[in-house]
Amino acid sequence: MGKRIGMEVAVAVAEAVGLCNIDMAAVYPITPQSHIAEHLSDLVADGKIDAEFVTVESEHSAMSAVIGSSGAGARSYTATSSQGLMYMHELLPIASAMRLPITMAIANRAVSGPLNILNDHSDIMPQRDSGWISIFVENGQESIDMSIIAFKIAEHKDVMLPVNINIDGFQLTHMVEPFEMPTQEEVNKFLPPFVPHATLHPAKPVTMGAFAMSDYFTEIMKAKDEALKNSKKVILEVWDEWAKLFGRSYKPVETYKADDAEVLMLTMGSMGETAQMAIDELRAKGIKAGLVKLRLWRPFPFEEIKAAIKNAKKLIVTDRANSFGGPGGPVFSEIKSALYAEVQRPLIYNYIYGLGGRDVPVGDFTGMFEKVLADTANKQADTYEFWGVRE
């Protein structure tokens, strides 16, 4: 097992990708992702990795370039954030429909306007239905691990789908913190060479991304849906394999002191560890609080979520984005939908928080629990609220 080292997480992510024998990267820099782009281009320029770094003129071009190179059979990587991801938007469902196992890091950042640059999840949420596997990470170690694991999941013959890894911008990307970096030998052992399902090659010509009319479009959408749902089995297998090799285990849904909890909170991304501290404080006061952390956003882990929250009386779903004019936060509506058919289900509260980089100290999490516990008449259940908003 590797020695613990300290490094900025964005740089470490580029280092980890550098261990993955990539053939090509096309990354357009954007805050707070830029350090990934910069360090990866350093690794290529210094000859430390044998890959092509394509300096594209936009994120639209970056995604187009990795679609092309992945189609040609090259292991391809990109990374972006916020407006860059929005600019890639129209290409994301093409990458997944063409079943190209691209991997992409997203340094999550608020979407304009107003222009902001700091962390929330409003960039990834509009991409939810693009047909990508979507994973949220909690700390630096997980950012590195998932950056490596993503290639194996994406390129598995039963998956062949693009994967995005959501790394909270600044909160994670700009943090110098400790982690273990796998060695080149360990990664070589874990990650087999990329075997594409088809390649663009003159010796064996094929057509990719062909036109399809109404006679086939429905079947193609069904096939994509099944592919994404079936990917969960492989994701679980690959995470198990990682746990055996590296001793760090990952599950679609993690829980903390949740078994006997009466009130649960659900978080995604880097807020999980801070929320954990709030649970400890509440437990010390005799309050049966617990935490559920959602790691796998797509394919959505319905069974694991139901199992994790079935015994709670109240559930606080936290969201880092909003669906304007809709039912509340996107995670909230997903969880409600997952529980609709359950006979026994908790009352659900939704707090939209940490928008545009607003800091969330431990006291905010305990405050949410206290507010929900004080709602003895359950009047605020099934509603959403912008936590901490100035009235």
Added chain:
Amino acid sequence: MALKTWRELPIGCVVSEPGSASEYHTGSWRSQRPIWDNKKCIKCGICYVFCPEGCVQQTEDGFFVANMDYCKGCGICAHECWPRAIAMIEEG
């Protein structure tokens, strides 16, 4: 040909048979067809060059014909033919 089910689709809907678009006879769209008057034709080949479908072919005697499986009847050949050897006539 029976349409495939979703289970039968290749991964990513890759078309593994090159040139299979030639099975699609775009000539079925046509409402007019080009007719060559070889008495006026000077074998310059401008119809061959301009045909957007690439369906104009040169015969052994040097004159030109269109493959009616693919000719959409757009009339560009007739428009470009400066000796006016090509006329567009109604189908059917």
Added chain:
Amino acid sequence: MIEVRWHGRGGQGAVTSVELLAVSAIAAGKYAQGFPSFGPERRGAPVAAFTRIDDKKINVRSGIYEPDVVLVLDASLIGLVNVLDGLKPGGKLIVNTAKSPDEIRKDLHFSGTVATVDGTGIARKEMGVPIANTTMIGALLKVTGVMDLDAMKESVEHRFGRIAQKNLNAMKRSYDEIKISN
């Protein structure tokens, strides 16, 4: 856990210092975080950077509001920003200045520990530049005792290469020359 807030100006290297300190603490077997105040930064504008060091895993990911130590890289910021904001009772203030600790104490009406060293003067003499970010790490280590000065050697060498030794010399001098008034 010890929490430190650094005050400097954009370009004075506060972010580099928190990175070096965190990397060194982690290499020494501790847990640490080093991070800038998130957002756009401009050369010359007041900036803050943060360090957390602990013997066990650090879970908190929010900002530092009640630091144990405040380190001021540029004394001209005093009066411009409230460097004492949130400093814990009994907290420690370290200032890069030629003034004595008591003068700073009087200027700020602060009753806790005050430590001063002419970091810029040392940096100018040892490295030929008036940039005191690495120099002041020595002062911080002396005042907090959070780890040995030797622990900085590897990360400074990795970062600065052939000018590493000058940085280490300056760090050692500020470690030795810092004046502490409790």
